[in-house]
Amino acid sequence: MTNKRKTKSGKDSGRHPTILDIAERAGVAPMTVSRVVNENGYVSEAMREKVQRAVKELNYHPNGLARSLKRQRTHVVGILLPDIANPFSAQLISGIQEILQMRGYASFICTSERSLEREQAGLSALFDHRVDGVVIATRETPTGNEWLSRLVERQLPTVLVGREFPHPHVDRVTADHRKGGYEATRYLISTGHKRIGFVGVSRANGKGLRRFQGYLAALREHQLPVEEELIVGPDSTSGPGYSTQDDGYQGMKRLLNQRRPPTAVFARNDFTAIGAMCALHDAGLSVPDEVSVVGFDNVPLSAYTSPPLTTVDQPTVEQGRQAASLLLERIEGGQTRERKEINLSCHLIVRQSTGQRKAARRQTV
Amino acid sequence: MTNKRKTKSGKDSGRHPTILDIAERAGVAPMTVSRVVNENGYVSEAMREKVQRAVKELNYHPNGLARSLKRQRTHVVGILLPDIANPFSAQLISGIQEILQMRGYASFICTSERSLEREQAGLSALFDHRVDGVVIATRETPTGNEWLSRLVERQLPTVLVGREFPHPHVDRVTADHRKGGYEATRYLISTGHKRIGFVGVSRANGKGLRRFQGYLAALREHQLPVEEELIVGPDSTSGPGYSTQDDGYQGMKRLLNQRRPPTAVFARNDFTAIGAMCALHDAGLSVPDEVSVVGFDNVPLSAYTSPPLTTVDQPTVEQGRQAASLLLERIEGGQTRERKEINLSCHLIVRQSTGQRKAARRQTV
DNA sequence: CGCCTGACTGATAACGTTATCACACAAATC
DNA sequence: GATTTGTGTGATAACGTTATCAGTCAGGCG
Numbered sequence: 195m196t197n198k199r200k201t202k203s204g205k206d207s208g209r210h211p212t213i214l215d216i217a218e219r220a221g222v223a224p225m226t227v228s229r230v231v232n233e234n235g236y237v238s239e240a241m242r243e244k245v246q247r248a249v250k251e252l253n254y255h256p257n258g259l260a261r262s263l264k265r266q267r268t269h270v271v272g273i274l275l276p277d278i279a280n281p282f283s284a285q286l287i288s289g290i291q292e293i294l295q296m297r298g299y300a301s302f303i304c305t306s307e308r309s310l311e312r313e314q315a316g317l318s319a320l321f322d323h324r325v326d327g328v329v330i331a332t333r334e335t336p337t338g339n340e341w342l343s344r345l346v347e348r349q350l351p352t353v354l355v356g357r358e359f360p361h362p363h364v365d366r367v368t369a370d371h372r373k374g375g376y377e378a379t380r381y382l383i384s385t386g387h388k389r390i391g392f393v394g395v396s397r398a399n400g401k402g403l404r405r406f407q408g409y410l411a412a413l414r415e416h417q418l419p420v421e422e423e424l425i426v427g428p429d430s431t432s433g434p435g436y437s438t439q440d441d442g443y444q445g446m447k448r449l450l451n452q453r454r455p456p457t458a459v460f461a462r463n464d465f466t467a468i469g470a471m472c473a474l475h476d477a478g479l480s481v482p483d484e485v486s487v488v489g490f491d492n493v494p495l496s497a498y499t500s501p502p503l504t505t506v507d508q509p510t511v512e513q514g515r516q517a518a519s520l521l522l523e524r525i526e527g528g529q530t531r532e533r534k535e536i537n538l539s540c541h542l543i544v545r546q547s548t549g550q551r552k553a554a555r556r557q558t559v
Numbered sequence: 560m561t562n563k564r565k566t567k568s569g570k571d572s573g574r575h576p577t578i579l580d581i582a583e584r585a586g587v588a589p590m591t592v593s594r595v596v597n598e599n600g601y602v603s604e605a606m607r608e609k610v611q612r613a614v615k616e617l618n619y620h621p622n623g624l625a626r627s628l629k630r631q632r633t634h635v636v637g638i639l640l641p642d643i644a645n646p647f648s649a650q651l652i653s654g655i656q657e658i659l660q661m662r663g664y665a666s667f668i669c670t671s672e673r674s675l676e677r678e679q680a681g682l683s684a685l686f687d688h689r690v691d692g693v694v695i696a697t698r699e700t701p702t703g704n705e706w707l708s709r710l711v712e713r714q715l716p717t718v719l720v721g722r723e724f725p726h727p728h729v730d731r732v733t734a735d736h737r738k739g740g741y742e743a744t745r746y747l748i749s750t751g752h753k754r755i756g757f758v759g760v761s762r763a764n765g766k767g768l769r770r771f772q773g774y775l776a777a778l779r780e781h782q783l784p785v786e787e788e789l790i791v792g793p794d795s796t797s798g799p800g801y802s803t804q805d806d807g808y809q810g811m812k813r814l815l816n817q818r819r820p821p822t823a824v825f826a827r828n829d830f831t832a833i834g835a836m837c838a839l840h841d842a843g844l845s846v847p848d849e850v851s852v853v854g855f856d857n858v859p860l861s862a863y864t865s866p867p868l869t870t871v872d873q874p875t876v877e878q879g880r881q882a883a884s885l886l887l888e889r890i891e892g893g894q895t896r897e898r899k900e901i902n903l904s905c906h907l908i909v910r911q912s913t914g915q916r917k918a919a920r921r922q923t924v
Numbered sequence: 925c926g927c928c929t930g931a932c933t934g935a936t937a938a939c940g941t942t943a944t945c946a947c948a949c950a951a952a953t954c
Numbered sequence: 955g956a957t958t959t960g961t962g963t964g965a966t967a968a969c970g971t972t973a974t975c976a977g978t979c980a981g982g983c984g
Contacts, residue, residue: 212970253713264972319623622939628971928982
């Protein structure tokens with residue numbers, strides 16, 4: 195009784211106290227403690243107070259592992275992303291967590307870092323820890339899809355972001371990149387450009403890139419030739435990944451070295467666009483007077499480049515919100531529901547990196 | 560026997576198979592399955608094969624919850640970050656995961672999104688799920704520290720990044736921001752600048768910002784006055800947060816509106832610097848001819864701005880690696896070890912946003 | 925008075941693993 | 955032949971919860 199900080203057991207600050215420790219200290223049954231902690235079932239006021247005091251005194255935190263094991267629900271959802279450095283990822287997470295938090299779910303984020311191996315390891319970790327569902331936003335790959343099948347077969351609620359996988363139990367949220375790419379390209383055409391380059395796509399993954407398809411469609415529709423030499427991207431092996439400032443810079447350099455460089459370029463994303471603008475700057479060419487540049491994604495920074503970047507806005511946070519909502523529907527409502535697909539629209543934001551095509555620059559170089 | 564896909568039990572693709580299902584199908588005891596799955600203890604070749612076949616056939620994945628509960632180890636570490644949009648966060652994660660992955664640990668990332676409430680919720684979630692340890696990289700706050708105390712008292716292995724908390728069981732990794740700030744400022748002084756602004760610090764949190772202290776120290780050391788009006792930052796209430804492009808833009812505007820604007824500015828971070836450059840550009844001022852700008856962090860993008868940004872490099876990935884290593888030492892070696900503090904050095908990267916101070920611009924407005 | 929209902933409490937048995945002990949058998953050792 | 959050693963296998967009891975069932979005790983009702 196003389197020592198206030200230590201209990202008689204003497205291991206006060208040692209291992210975690212369990213529900214039994216609380217029960218003992220409060221002089222009640224473990225079940226009663228459980229009821230108080232979870233606020234369900236009948237508990238008399240007197241008991242409740244005794245228990246709550248003990249909880250405070252021992253600084254008790256319920257063991258989530260045991261709870262989840264027993265309840266067969268973790269109240270955790272997994273988020274699988276290609277990469278965390280990307281503002282896209284950040285905004286998506288933000289949207290997802292906004293919804294999850296309201297509904298009492300935590301999230302477990304894994305990144306594939308562009309490696310299939312790590313993607314699988316991540317997915318496996320999520321699965322092993324029995325998350326209640328997953329949001330997957332990595333790029334599509336054959337092996338990835340195979341893995342996905344197995345998860346889905348296990349009835350794991352799944353929502354995909356920006357990726358296709360037709361299965362009655364898998365929802366999908368995406369933005370209409372194709373239309374966005376189309377609009378951007380059409381805008382360049384409408385301002386007089388006829389030679390429009392695309393920076394940031396490699397031969398290998400152009401097929402799966404919807405914004406690129408939009409670019410192609412716009413050219414075709416306006417009877418402009420698709421010239422292979424105007425399409426430049428990272429040199430193969432960088433995997434199913436993104437495209438960065440550096441790819442933009444290198445790509446633009448290559449375009450400028452050609453006999454007839456383009457008067458406008460559509461960059462795969464804003465970072466690629468920034469790299470391209472940097473290359474133009476280094477080459478002494480003015481944006482937009484001599485070359486117009488369009489990006490994609492409308493990252494926060496794009497409004498602050500010089501000149502501010504014309505780009506395509508993609509409602510990323512909203513995609514996150516929608517994905518989370520759909521996932522919770524599946525988790526709490528069961529897998530019986532019809533598959534849903536949400537396609538949000540992108541829209542062009544015209545800033546100052548694009549302009550009317552001027553008289554061709556002196557071809558005499 | 561006619562139906563190949565469904566087992567006789569008929570609930571093949573239903574709930575998760577357990578170790579008992581495998582044991583039954585392979586005709587062995589659960590314990591033997593456990594031994595095969597975990598590759599420990601003696602198991603004969605024949606048994607091993609039977610079990611492995613059953614594992615494949617039923618697509619068995621051990622339940623991580625049960626395993627962690629029993630083993631009293633989750634092999635998961637928590638990472639608490641202020642924000643995910645930041646390249647700093649991304650690089651830190653990358654470094655942490657590089658090490659963790661090698662050692663067979665997964666990670667659980669939480670973000671505080673600059674809200675104390677969410678920071679605590681995140682920490683709580685990590686704690687409840689009994690992560691084996693945490694890396695904390697959020698900004699220091701009094702309430703945060705109080706929470707931290709409780710975790711540490713519970714013997715949770717903890718490593719802090721860039722944040723102070725003197726406790727014998729808590730390691731710390733950081734970069735020498737103060738020195739970095741000092742070097743950057745000294746460099747500006749050495750190129751002839753005498754009125755050097757600081758963008759991105761609010762009166763409230765300047766105290767805790769080491770790079771800012773470095774700035775102050777350099778001024779003092781060179782007998783330059785610290786002028787309050789040259790120090791601008793986000794207007795208070797934005798919390799214990801960062802500073803963004805927008806703060807940089809607004810801050811720079813305010814500096815330019817003064818009677819005697821600075822000839823050089825040191826921005827709290829690269830994004831702030833980019834915002835500041837944008838404001839200068841809008842005002843028709845040339846960087847670096849009329850105003851020099853220095854950033855901090857050396858984010859990948861900083862090499863691609865126009866002009867490329869002079870900045871201070873902070874070895875972020877390495878901080879992640881070190882933090883992870885220290886944490887694993889604590890997790891696997893116990894809490895007895897001496898507290899370690901690792902202080903990595905920053906260094907100035909001179910690009911093209913800074914230059915010799917030119918003759919004062921025409922004072923005649 | 926007997927019976928029911930509602931408020932409250934506790935014992936018991938899971939959830940899916942694995943540590944530990946116990947046993948069985950063969951080969952090697954004394 | 956008895957003991958040890960090494961290899962292989964299984965039964966049992968946890969890990970920390972909570973769902974479920976089985977009470978107990980008032981008080982209200984017929």
